Amino acid sequence: MADPIPRPTHEAFLELRAGKPDVWGALEAKFDAAVLMAVVEERLDQIWDLDIPEDMPRIVFIWGEGGQDCLTIDLVEKRVERGLVGSGASLKLIAGEKYFWLMHNGGRWQDVYLSLQAEVERKPDVFNTIANVFVFSDPSNLRDALLSTLRIPKERIERRWDGRKCRIDRFCPHQGADLGNAHITEDGFLVCPRHGWRFNLNNGGRCTASSDTINSEAAD
Ligand code: FES
Structure with a gap:
């Protein structure tokens, strides 16, 4: 599965805004x-x-x-x-x-x-x-x-990647997508299938886009 497209830069947003027609002008x-x-x-x-x-x-x-x-x-x-x-x-x-x-x-x-x-x-x-x-x-x-x-359910599951095993929250903290089959990149980022948020399994499952986490921990 391909990774999501990179985050747009602030400059890219400014450029996009500058190109938008002024539809509010006459209001x-x-x-x-x-x-x-x-x-x-x-x-x-x-x-x-x-x-x-x-x-x-x-x-x-x-x-x-x-x-x-x-x-x-x-x-x-x-x-x-x-x-x-x-x-x-x-x-x-x-x-x-x-x-x-x-x-x-x-x-x-x-x-x-x-x-x-x-x-x-x-x-x-x-x-x-x-x-x-x-x-x-x-x-x-x-x-x-x-x-x-x-009210996202708190179920825990095990996932494997790169010969390792970890335990994580089953449901994405963003909007509850099931992470049971979510793609894990070679460098240990689990990618939510719904909106592409990435969770770093090498850093406790912390999300790179928000303050959320899937509480990753090593499993025996
Ligand atoms: S539900 Fe996971 S990123 Fe939105």
Whole structure:
């Protein structure tokens, strides 16, 4: 099985964005931070009873110059507040008001995101599945998508490669694909068959694309 294509560089994204037609140019945006907060609250209401891991990054939407105009979403507490609240890990989306107006005016959040009109800052710079599901799922699918991420079964299996044997989590921590037959490269990376995330079996099964792991350990 071939390895997935390499990650695109920041320059490649900038080039791609520069080549996109300005389909938003004629839109007359009437951005309203209160409406955006209400839309976020509707999303939070859907997941009010779910236990979200404590190490979840805060999600911050920033639309003003200098990072002053923003709101902070705390998925653990199911709270959204005006301003930059708290410290520690964060996922920041920095864009113009038109971007966030589309988000509170019926646009699909994942379509808005794929416009590449936002700068994204991750601290630490690792992919977080739950934050990603919250920001990019359709509201109709949000709860189910989060549940399937939070409730991935914990079964363990053994895999062999290069004459060695190891024990790993059977289901991918991203979206639960079965890793029972996943390809393992010669240098010990297990490649998830669904989206191509790579897990380093020589480093405890840590993922190269996110902070997730499949908890690899040597088996006798
Ligand atoms: S399910 Fe997405 S990378 Fe494994």
